[in-house]
Amino acid sequence: MDIxxxxxxxxxxxxxxxxxxxxxxxxxxxxxxxxxxSAYIFLRLDAPPGYWPHGLLNVPVGxxxxxxxxxxxxxxxxxxxxxxxxxxxxxxxxxxITIVCGIIFLFVxxxxxxxxxxxxxxxxxREDRLEKYEPYLGNHHLREKGLEMRREITGHLHNEExxxxxxxxxxxxxxxxxxAAPTDxxxxxxxxxxxxxxxxxxxxxKEDVERATxxxxxxxxxxxxxxxxxGLHGLHVLGGVxxxxxxxxxxxxxxxxxxxxxxxxxxxxxGLFWHFVDLVWIFVFPLFYLx
Amino acid sequence: xxxxxxxxxxxTFSTLLALGCGxxxxxxxQVVGAxxxxxxAICSFLAAIGLVTYGVWFYRKxxxxxxxT
Numbered sequence: 001m002d003i004x005x006x007x008x009x010x011x012x013x014x015x016x017x018x019x020x021x022x023x024x025x026x027x028x029x030x031x032x033x034x035x036x037x038s039a040y041i042f043l044r045l046d047a048p049p050g051y052w053p054h055g056l057l058n059v060p061v062g063x064x065x066x067x068x069x070x071x072x073x074x075x076x077x078x079x080x081x082x083x084x085x086x087x088x089x090x091x092x093x094x095x096x097i098t099i100v101c102g103i104i105f106l107f108v109x110x111x112x113x114x115x116x117x118x119x120x121x122x123x124x125x126r127e128d129r130l131e132k133y134e135p136y137l138g139n140h141h142l143r144e145k146g147l148e149m150r151r152e153i154t155g156h157l158h159n160e161e162x163x164x165x166x167x168x169x170x171x172x173x174x175x176x177x178x179x180a181a182p183t184d185x186x187x188x189x190x191x192x193x194x195x196x197x198x199x200x201x202x203x204x205x206k207e208d209v210e211r212a213t214x215x216x217x218x219x220x221x222x223x224x225x226x227x228x229x230x231g232l233h234g235l236h237v238l239g240g241v242x243x244x245x246x247x248x249x250x251x252x253x254x255x256x257x258x259x260x261x262x263x264x265x266x267x268x269x270x271g272l273f274w275h276f277v278d279l280v281w282i283f284v285f286p287l288f289y290l291x
Numbered sequence: 292x293x294x295x296x297x298x299x300x301x302x303t304f305s306t307l308l309a310l311g312c313g314x315x316x317x318x319x320x321q322v323v324g325a326x327x328x329x330x331x332a333i334c335s336f337l338a339a340i341g342l343v344t345y346g347v348w349f350y351r352k353x354x355x356x357x358x359x360t
Contacts, residue, residue, distance in 0.1 A: 077349070193325075
C-alpha cells in the first residue's frame, strides 16, 4: 500500500505530508531552544558581579565552526537543487560535503572545545578572603576604573588530586593571563583571542575558596547553560548528519531510481531541519562567544 | 515555507551575524586597541558582502531554474 501525499500536495492543506510534519516538529524545537535561550538570558542578567565569565571561549574556533555550518547549509540546498534537476552525481557530491562539514563541526566540539574546558580550572574566592588574593584579582584597580570585580582565579591545576583528596589543603594553579597580570590594562577587558599560558603559579588555600572545579557544567551557571545548549545543539547536528548519511548511502540511490521526487522531498525536509539547527548556532555563537 | 525560502532567511540571519561581528570587532578595537580585532572586523564585513552576493546569486539561480516561482 502506498502512503498518499509523499510527493503530491494534499488538497486541503496544499502541502505534502512531510512538509507539515517537519514544520510542526520545528515549532516544538523553537519552543525548546527558545526556553533555553530565555533561561540563559535571565540567568545572566541576574548573575551577581564577578560570577559571569567573559572571554572564556575560543572565538577563532567558534568562528570557524560557524563558517562550517553556514557552508553546510549552502551545500545541502545545492544537493536538493541537484536532485530537482535530476543530477544524482552532483547531489551525492554536495551531500557528501554537507556530511563532512557536520562531522568536522562535531569533531572540533568533542575533541577540542569541550576537552579544553575539562582541563581548565577555576576557583571562586570567598567574599571575606578577596583581599588576600588581591595580587591575582586586581579588584582595587578595577574599582578605580569603574569595571566589574573579579571573584575567580583560573588556570591549569597542577595538583589535580586536590579536587578529591581531603588531605591536600591548597590548589596549585598555573595562572591565566588575566590573573597573572590583573592590573595590566590589557586585562581590563576580556580577550577573545586565546592568550598563551603564563609561568606564574598561585597557591590558593581550600578554606579560602567558595567553590572550585574544572570547567564542567557544575562549575558555574555559565558552564551549565553552555554545556546544556551546545550539547543539545550537538545532538541535533549528529541527528542531521545521520539522516544525511542515510540518504547518501544506496538507500537514497534506490529511492531515486523508483521515485526521484520522493527523495528530493525527503532531502528538502532534512534540509529544513539542518537549516533550523544552523540557525540555532547563529544565535548560540554571539550569545556565548562574543557578548 | 520551502527549503529555498528558509535558506534565504538563513542567509539573511548569517549576514546580520557577520555585520554584527564586524561592528563588535570595531568597538573592541577602539576599547582594547588591538589590530587583531580590526582584522576581524574587516573579515566580518567581507563575509557579510560575500553572503549578500551569494544570496542574490542563489535567488536568481532558483528563479532561473523555476525552483522559485
